[in-house]
Amino acid sequence: MKKINFNDLVSKDKVPYIIGGVLAGALGLWVIGKVTGPLFSPYIKDACRSYLGEDSARSARQNQPVIVEMTRIKRGKITRRIDTVGQLRANNEVTLRSEMAGRINEIKFNEGEHIDKDAVLIQFEDADLRAELEAARAELTLRDADHQRLTQLREKRIESIKKYDEAKAAFEAAKARVDKAQAALDKATIKAPFEGTIGLIDIDPGAFVQAAQDLVKLVDNTPIYADFKVPEKYLHDISVGQLAEIKVDAFPDQKFVATVEAIDSSVDGQSHSIALRATIPNDDGRLRSGLYANVSLIIGEKPDALLIPESALIRDGNKEMVYVVHEGKAHPINVLTGTRENGMVEVLTNLKEDLNVVTAGQIKLVPGRAVMTQGPKPEDALKALASGLEKAKKEAQKTTSDDKTKTDQKPVDKETSQDEKSSGAKASGAKDKKEVTSSEDKTKTDNKKEEK
Numbered sequence: 001m002k003k004i005n006f007n008d009l010v011s012k013d014k015v016p017y018i019i020g021g022v023l024a025g026a027l028g029l030w031v032i033g034k035v036t037g038p039l040f041s042p043y044i045k046d047a048c049r050s051y052l053g054e055d056s057a058r059s060a061r062q063n064q065p066v067i068v069e070m071t072r073i074k075r076g077k078i079t080r081r082i083d084t085v086g087q088l089r090a091n092n093e094v095t096l097r098s099e100m101a102g103r104i105n106e107i108k109f110n111e112g113e114h115i116d117k118d119a120v121l122i123q124f125e126d127a128d129l130r131a132e133l134e135a136a137r138a139e140l141t142l143r144d145a146d147h148q149r150l151t152q153l154r155e156k157r158i159e160s161i162k163k164y165d166e167a168k169a170a171f172e173a174a175k176a177r178v179d180k181a182q183a184a185l186d187k188a189t190i191k192a193p194f195e196g197t198i199g200l201i202d203i204d205p206g207a208f209v210q211a212a213q214d215l216v217k218l219v220d221n222t223p224i225y226a227d228f229k230v231p232e233k234y235l236h237d238i239s240v241g242q243l244a245e246i247k248v249d250a251f252p253d254q255k256f257v258a259t260v261e262a263i264d265s266s267v268d269g270q271s272h273s274i275a276l277r278a279t280i281p282n283d284d285g286r287l288r289s290g291l292y293a294n295v296s297l298i299i300g301e302k303p304d305a306l307l308i309p310e311s312a313l314i315r316d317g318n319k320e321m322v323y324v325v326h327e328g329k330a331h332p333i334n335v336l337t338g339t340r341e342n343g344m345v346e347v348l349t350n351l352k353e354d355l356n357v358v359t360a361g362q363i364k365l366v367p368g369r370a371v372m373t374q375g376p377k378p379e380d381a382l383k384a385l386a387s388g389l390e391k392a393k394k395e396a397q398k399t400t401s402d403d404k405t406k407t408d409q410k411p412v413d414k415e416t417s418q419d420e421k422s423s424g425a426k427a428s429g430a431k432d433k434k435e436v437t438s439s440e441d442k443t444k445t446d447n448k449k450e451e452k
Helices: 012-051 053-061 127-155 161-187 232-237 378-408 414-426 431-451
Strands: 068-070 075-096 102-106 118-124 188-192 196-198 213-231 245-247 256-263 274-282 290-311 312-316 317-324 327-337 337-341 344-347 357-358 371-373
Touching: 012 290, 068 344, 075 232, 075 337, 075 344, 118 213, 127 161, 213 232, 213 290, 232 274, 232 290, 245 274, 290 337, 290 357
Parallel strands: 068 371
Antiparallel strands: 068 357, 075 213, 075 290, 102 118, 118 188, 196 213, 213 274, 245 256, 245 290, 256 274, 290 344, 312 317, 317 327, 317 357, 337 344
16 A cells, blocks of 8 residues: 655645644633633633543632632721711791782792892782771870870879779770781782792682682702701710711712711600701802702811721621632631721620631631632633733744745755755754654665556
8 A cells, every 4th residue: 555645745835834833722721721720720620520420529629719809908098987868948948828818919039039038029919908097096095195285284183083094994905906907908018038048839810819828938058957866875075076978969079078066955865866957158059958968077187097908897787807819729708897987897895806707708708718819810711811822823924934934045956955855844843853864865776666
């Protein structure tokens, strides 16, 4: 049987390309192993479970480190706060009501506008009231004249004291009727009791309203107050003048600074809390009465607090714990926490500075389990792999180009050139490549003998 020759299958001018491809593939596999080995080794191990006994597989799985993220415990400054909720309350707020039954003659404001103190807001029809006032004033004038005349006669001892007293009483009664008529007339005009912003009104001119009927609301929101409560255990930490940060849903990206103005004189026995009131300047009038408020009362600063990320905490009912990493293994530790600020938590017990705590991956942990930090991300591994393959491709192309240039510069017989080209591509190779060249020469000699 005729021996299969390597040269019969592949022409010598393609050998450099094949070698380049082999080198590129080898380099790519090497890059994959280096970059993704730590990342995917757990999955490779799991794939081998079918070749192991169940006990061996379980043992290998238990001894396999869990990939987690961890951070070092450090000390830093933290602001001691009491976080609670409250509600905004206006500086002055009143619902104006009618003091009399009557028909509205005129509404003298625009809804939502700023109103000065004593500005006329609503005018009732008052013709009858004015007439009553004029009649009362006329009677008062008459009674005043009688009173003056009898006073003079009494001084001359002409009239009796009885008539004088009757005239004086009639004068006083007439004066009272004038005051009453004036008061009734005043009720027909509703004025602003303070400066503020007027609300909406649902009544039109010409409408008849009853006494004590709600008409419109007037609010003064400059300044505005935040009313809130804190647990009674903080009673010794709070004082007038402390600052509080206020956030409302209407302006989620802004904090408003408030100053504690008053503390209630007693503790609520049912909620075991104490009420506070803080003042917000609100010069621009954006905050409105009734808004729900998130309050963060600042009660002090701690410059050397022991801090961990909030993500390191695990809650179990009323208890909190963290996983501490020591000598490559995770150990659960119960802790007592304090102030929270910007994603960091103050730890009060059982931990010390420079220990490592797990911040991600705790769900996979059991006490004493071996852990390792997070390996490279898959996207980073793919980028490194692509970069390695591209580099290998360029090197292979460069090698092929150099070999071709050298061959073109040496004019020789085609067959001899192919032999040299093949020999040159393998000259720096190992012993097995020399044996392939020798085999090719021997085959050529046998072919020549057969031709003769």
